[in-house]
Amino acid sequence: MSGARSRLADRIAGARPRVVAALAARWRDLDLAEDAFGAACEALLLHGGEDVRDPAAWLYRAALRKAIDAKRKAGRDARIGEAAMTMGDTHTVLAMPEPISDERLRLLFVCCHPALAPDARVALALRVVCGVSTEHIARAFAVPVPTMLQRITRAKAKIAKAKIPFELPPRREWPERAASVLGALEVSFTQVYEEHSEAGQSEIADDVVRLAKMLVELLPDHAEAKGFAALVLLAGSRLRARHDDEGAMVPLSQQDPALWDSAMIEEGRVLLDEAAALADPGPYQLLAAIHLTHARRLYDGTVDARAVATLYAGLTVLRPGPIVAINHALALAELEGPVAGLAALDAVGADTLANHRPLCVARARLLERLGREREAAAMLDRALATAPPAAERLYLLKWCSRLAAQG
């Protein structure tokens, strides 16, 4: 790909959300908006495109023109024809350089409507708003392509058949709707960043960051949107450090900070500061603050264990759950020692979570620090028996052989 061509691809990708959103709002039809945008992109590439000053405006007009052409060739595509009928006088549309209204929030709200399943919401947003291919989305979420395709198709069908509105809801409903967008993005965050982190996911990670930042731009007074964007930036800053040369997972405490992306960390820090200024705390802000506390190791080589423990204590109130409780126990172990940490882990749920992988791994870490290698190894065996993802499996196996060498 030539440099010029690649720059044009970037400009198209940058223009996409605004243009598709404007088309979708105009026609109230996602497929139609996507198809017309695709046709307009082809036209731009044929046209050469490098000298187009405002690709968004160019693509928008080209997409409208495509729809009108289709109307002229009546009947070839009834849907496009129908949409074009509602567009008014052809000449005015094409002659007037019409400013594209910013309908991105409407599009995000439609794609992430609470009546859609959370995993469908994020897939739809990535597909429609960012233009990520279904193949990429499927790979990132570790599901077969036909499954992902079906998920997206079903969501689009529901929007059309159940008539999910393209109107912006009244402002009092925005917090709930924003939560729905954030909930969808969080699904992608856990799946892409945390659960399986195989190759080919960083590109999706970039798009999740893009969507998170878009929400911040569209809802500047929403503290948790800023907190979430900070969270994905801070987590994303470490993507390159998360695997060693053999593809094994590297846990946060053992990562080489030189591999972290300091620009992303700084961007996350600024967003978190802005969120804090809004004085409306929430779980995403707390999580981002925990990530930021760890990120400071890049600057002074240490992690403020007390701060981490306090932040996790806050999370156990705002968003209780086994993972938070486990991390809180590990934070306590940093402050008060491994014995205290193990006691806290026992309280997490010794019986119900006996084979819970994060709990087994946490126990193994503290048992090893107490010199109880054999018990630690037994915990790792249990963790390995739960079919961890490849990178984590490799990491656990390496750890096992290290313990065997010591024991």
Place this chain on the structure above:
Amino acid sequence: MQYMLMIHEDESAYAGAGGEALMAETIGKHMAFAESLAKAGIAMSGNRLHPAGTATTIRWNHGEHALHDGPFAETVEELGGYYIINVADLDTAIAWAKQIPIPGKGAIEVRPVWDME
């Protein structure tokens, strides 16, 4: 656009002590709900159903059928009634559906009605 709002509730809430009073209270709330629909000028129809114990199910299997005493699926929450309302879109339908009284546990299923035109 027409939407069917199906009311699934735990029938046992209306049995035993206080059950009758609860039923009277719930019916009152349904009346108020229907009235506010009428005030908003929304075309509506709806019915209350007898308890699931009165249901008969005809189950088909490739041309063969058998009658069963009871509802199609035995669950804690049973279909107890429905509304069909004519509103602009799903958000509006959901907003109305949230106002349907459900004492205790239950669920309202919102389904678009197939437009035959």
